[in-house]
Amino acid sequence: MSSRITDELKAWIGREVTYAAPEELGRAAIRYFALASGDDNPLYHDEAIARQSRHGGIIAPPTLLCETNQFYARPPDGSGYIGHHWELPLQSDRFIRGGNEYEFHQPVRPDDRITVTWRIVDIYERDTRQGGPLVFVVSEARYTNQRGELLAVNRETNIH
Amino acid sequence: MVTPSSRCFEDVAVGEPLPTLDIEITMTSLVMYAGATWDFHRYHYDAAFVSEHGLRSPFMDGQMVGALLARQLMQWGGPDAFVRRLGYRLRAMVYAGERILLSGEVAGTTIESGRPLALCTLNVVKADGTDVVREAAAAVELARR
Numbered sequence A: 001m002s003s004r005i006t007d008e009l010k011a012w013i014g015r016e017v018t019y020a021a022p023e024e025l026g027r028a029a030i031r032y033f034a035l036a037s038g039d040d041n042p043l044y045h046d047e048a049i050a051r052q053s054r055h056g057g058i059i060a061p062p063t064l065l066c067e068t069n070q071f072y073a074r075p076p077d078g079s080g081y082i083g084h085h086w087e088l089p090l091q092s093d094r095f096i097r098g099g100n101e102y103e104f105h106q107p108v109r110p111d112d113r114i115t116v117t118w119r120i121v122d123i124y125e126r127d128t129r130q131g132g133p134l135v136f137v138v139s140e141a142r143y144t145n146q147r148g149e150l151l152a153v154n155r156e157t158n159i160h
Numbered sequence B: 001m002v003t004p005s006s007r008c009f010e011d012v013a014v015g016e017p018l019p020t021l022d023i024e025i026t027m028t029s030l031v032m033y034a035g036a037t038w039d040f041h042r043y044h045y046d047a048a049f050v051s052e053h054g055l056r057s058p059f060m061d062g063q064m065v066g067a068l069l070a071r072q073l074m075q076w077g078g079p080d081a082f083v084r085r086l087g088y089r090l091r092a093m094v095y096a097g098e099r100i101l102l103s104g105e106v107a108g109t110t111i112e113s114g115r116p117l118a119l120c121t122l123n124v125v126k127a128d129g130t131d132v133v134r135e136a137a138a139a140v141e142l143a144r145r
Helices: A026-035 A047-052 B027-036 B047-052 B066-078
Strands: A018-020 A096-104 A115-128 A133-142 A150-159 B021-025 B082-090 B098-112 B114-128 B133-141
Touching: A026 B027, B021 B027, B021 B066, B066 B082, B066 B098, B066 B114, B066 B133, B082 B114, B098 B133
Parallel strands: none
Antiparallel strands: A018 A115, A096 A150, A096 B082, A115 A133, A133 A150, B021 B098, B082 B133, B098 B114, B114 B133
């Protein structure tokens, strides 16, 4: 069986794109995410309690940063999606989330202004009995704040 | 200063269970989470659209599992905790109307770059026992006494 990984596709390994948020993350975005996760942890909404913790004030739930499309100034595509994705030269009507590995370097604050850089770290193929050859795309996103401090790294695998 | 309700590294035992979370993923939860993450993909609310794509109903964004696991870990560790690492591989889609059960336990403890960490293994299963994730694990930094 011929490989679905062409030289053109392989050349996408190492490609990067950077998005910079136009404003601070904001307390409302933090409270909205916590509410939507059913998470009543006071660290995310109660300044008085959060101030007494080692964090010294309200922080965002860990994965908010890696999840929100708040930073991406893209118009919705035909599926309604506005977030980051790669326009890969790959014929596929399939898109499956394979998994995520998050590293959290420091808590994210409401006044953080986020910059995220996405990079393709690997593209490989695996044969499967049922679906034929599947293409795995591994991307890494690095999130920094307005002081250039690393907040989080999100490595995700998507399957086409 | 250690906040009174924080779990301390010295008190954690290997094998200690994490709190379990039993969550019904409703259409309302899908819409709330999609809104909160600026994720307007029709997969999460448009039944006709997902049906055209051969799927039975709107489904949960895979990364919502990450948000729920982080909720479980931060609830356990208390206000001084901080999740340092979290990872999982997704095995099954979760559709509107399904229940999922989150559980986990402390598999080990370590000090890494001076940070006291609880190493946790995590599970997410549907009510019928189907695994939603595989190889789910986290490292949670805890307060010291």
